[in-house]
Amino acid sequence: MKEFRLVIGNKNYSSWSMCPWLLLKMFDVDFDEIQITLYQDNTAEKLGPYSPSLKVPVLLHRDITVWDSLAICEYISADILGGAGWPSSPKRRASARSVSAEIHSEFPALKHDWPMNCKASFRLTPSATLLNEIARIDAMWSCCRHRFGENGNYLYGRFSIADCMFAPVAVCFDAYGAQLSSDSNSYLQTLLDNPFIQKWISLGRREREPLAIAYASTA
Numbered sequence: 001m002k003e004f005r006l007v008i009g010n011k012n013y014s015s016w017s018m019c020p021w022l023l024l025k026m027f028d029v030d031f032d033e034i035q036i037t038l039y040q041d042n043t044a045e046k047l048g049p050y051s052p053s054l055k056v057p058v059l060l061h062r063d064i065t066v067w068d069s070l071a072i073c074e075y076i077s078a079d080i081l082g083g084a085g086w087p088s089s090p091k092r093r094a095s096a097r098s099v100s101a102e103i104h105s106e107f108p109a110l111k112h113d114w115p116m117n118c119k120a121s122f123r124l125t126p127s128a129t130l131l132n133e134i135a136r137i138d139a140m141w142s143c144c145r146h147r148f149g150e151n152g153n154y155l156y157g158r159f160s161i162a163d164c165m166f167a168p169v170a171v172c173f174d175a176y177g178a179q180l181s182s183d184s185n186s187y188l189q190t191l192l193d194n195p196f197i198q199k200w201i202s203l204g205r206r207e208r209e210p211l212a213i214a215y216a217s218t219a
């Protein structure tokens with residue numbers, strides 16, 4: 001058994017599982033993956049031994065359990081990567097933490113109307129509320145790229161937790177066809193070109209569980 005174990009859901013549907021998985025991959029941390037199929041009759045029973053919230057993702061490290069995607073990313077950065085998960089300058093770090101918290105806690109229409117589904121490639125016309133949310137994400141992305149992105153193509157130049165938190169958004173924007181400014185489109189393409197994001201998507205596409213659309217409010 002490896003020192004780190006990450007409990008995740010279906011790659012096709014589990015947007016939050018993708019975030020810490022990507023961080024561990026990008027920083028080359030070796031870990032065992034424990035995958036539990038969501039939305040089955042026995043899912044809660046299978047999650048019970050690992051997850052206090054009965055949700056994924058969960059990180060298991062020695063006798064420590066961390067649940068919730070952003071808390072896991074924070075833990076990995078602070079306790080494994082010596083803080084390297086966040087940008088090093090205080091101003092960038094404050095901004096990166098803010099956009100990460102915002103995508104984690106807000107955007108109910110995006111999470112409900114455009115759930116992650118790696119297999120989807122069709123146009124779902126966004127409601128006015130969803131259009132507003134897409135515009136807010138577009139503004140965040142282009143603002144971060146302008147202010148902080150000079151040292152690379154990620155949101156803060158080099159890769160950070162903020163990119164992990166937006167990786168599932170990139171999958172959804174690509175799948176459902178979000179209209180974005182050209183700066184945001186470039187950033188979207190950077191995420192979609194990331195080899196680990198491509199790996200996640202291709203593994204998700206190979207899964208055979210039922211369509212996520214029925215679980216839009218929970219995935």
Ligand SMILES: N[C@@H](CCC(=O)N[C@@H](CS)C(=O)NCC(=O)O)C(=O)O
Nearest residue numbers: 014015016055056057068069218219
């Ligand atoms: N705030 C949590 C949300 C976790 C969450 O909702 N996970 C979904 C999958 S992406 C889940 O486990 N759903 C199972 C269920 O609701 O039964 C996080 O960021 O990790």
